[in-house]
Amino acid sequence: MDFPIHILLFTIVGLAIVMLSSFFSEPEDGPALRALPRRFLYFFIGCGVLAGLMLLAEHTVASVN
Amino acid sequence: MSAQDPPQRPSETSGEPTVAALLSWIVPGGGHLYLGRPRVAAIGFALVAGLYFLGLQLSGGMGFEFLHDELRGALAPALSPELGFLGGLVYQMKAYGFGPDYPRAFPDLIYLGTALTAAAGILNLCLTAQAHHDARRPRSAGYSLQSPGVVAALAWLVPGLGHFVQGRRLRALLVFIAIVGLLVLGSQLADGANLSRERHFYYWGGQFLAGLPAIGLEFAGGHPPITGDIPYAEGGLVIAAIGGLLNILAMLDVYAVAEVRAGMVAPKSRADSEPATKKSVESLRMQPGEQEVSA
Numbered sequence: 111m112d113f114p115i116h117i118l119l120f121t122i123v124g125l126a127i128v129m130l131s132s133f134f135s136e137p138e139d140g141p142a143l144r145a146l147p148r149r150f151l152y153f154f155i156g157c158g159v160l161a162g163l164m165l166l167a168e169h170t171v172a173s174v175n
Numbered sequence: 176m177s178a179q180d181p182p183q184r185p186s187e188t189s190g191e192p193t194v195a196a197l198l199s200w201i202v203p204g205g206g207h208l209y210l211g212r213p214r215v216a217a218i219g220f221a222l223v224a225g226l227y228f229l230g231l232q233l234s235g236g237m238g239f240e241f242l243h244d245e246l247r248g249a250l251a252p253a254l255s256p257e258l259g260f261l262g263g264l265v266y267q268m269k270a271y272g273f274g275p276d277y278p279r280a281f282p283d284l285i286y287l288g289t290a291l292t293a294a295a296g297i298l299n300l301c302l303t304a305q306a307h308h309d310a311r312r313p314r315s316a317g318y319s320l321q322s323p324g325v326v327a328a329l330a331w332l333v334p335g336l337g338h339f340v341q342g343r344r345l346r347a348l349l350v351f352i353a354i355v356g357l358l359v360l361g362s363q364l365a366d367g368a369n370l371s372r373e374r375h376f377y378y379w380g381g382q383f384l385a386g387l388p389a390i391g392l393e394f395a396g397g398h399p400p401i402t403g404d405i406p407y408a409e410g411g412l413v414i415a416a417i418g419g420l421l422n423i424l425a426m427l428d429v430y431a432v433a434e435v436r437a438g439m440v441a442p443k444s445r446a447d448s449e450p451a452t453k454k455s456v457e458s459l460r461m462q463p464g465e466q467e468v469s470a
Contacts, residue, residue, distance in 0.1 A: 119360075119410060119414065122357075122360065123414055126417070126421060127421065129349060129353055130350070130425060133350065134424040137432055137435075
């Protein structure tokens, strides 16, 4: 039950982060909003890769077992 | 002038921007006094120093006693919003520090007092930014709600308000929903436990960057008695702090546009460092009817 909630919360926070960073990067609303899907995709992929690397490290070099 | 030409900088300046900013950071209004703007200096000093020392009175100077023993280092208070008023922070550390070695009861109004000292720090950062801006323009130039320091302060007070004042209504609405939404969501998940500076000294500093909504939520229900496990306490804490920290981007956004409108910097797309289109340049110019008042 926790996992879907965590994904939902991550999506909400990620959307806010991507939107604000898009607004900061682009002073006009139109280009900033049009860039949102691409930026959101990059953000999700980047976080996914990072999570994968952390899991890999946890099960290999950083394992406490 | 084509859309890609940089705007003409004012030929007359008032002083050295770095000196003005440093003076303001140390003593509120110091930069404006250096720039020959005594009225602004007096108002800035009265507002920022007044808030800070009222806050110290209400809190008994015990704000940094919220820090746990293991966190009490020389630089520990420097990660708080009070850093925005360096003179006040140094005075507080010299006069009160971390208090005596034994625990003691906090004054009734300590939460209000520490909120005031933190607010003074944020407002002084905006005053410092304005001093840096004023140093690059003639002494006779006036102020309006569109002035960079003013609009940044408004953006801090209510997320999106700075954009609203600049006429960027859609962005104002989206910024408000995103930041206040995260703050409310985080506070709901953490049952309000995230809003106590006593419990979460540094996270509180992040949330405080969301301005009045964060202050309002704290005084509406930010110090609940904890009687059981809160499943999403840490998640809520992080989410609310992210909301506050994102307001820094919003403040920088309105500040940058205010500088462009004042003709201080060339408008450009910050994402790719390419000059903006003619349409975007025109959209950033000051709107008809917007006027400045002299200092």
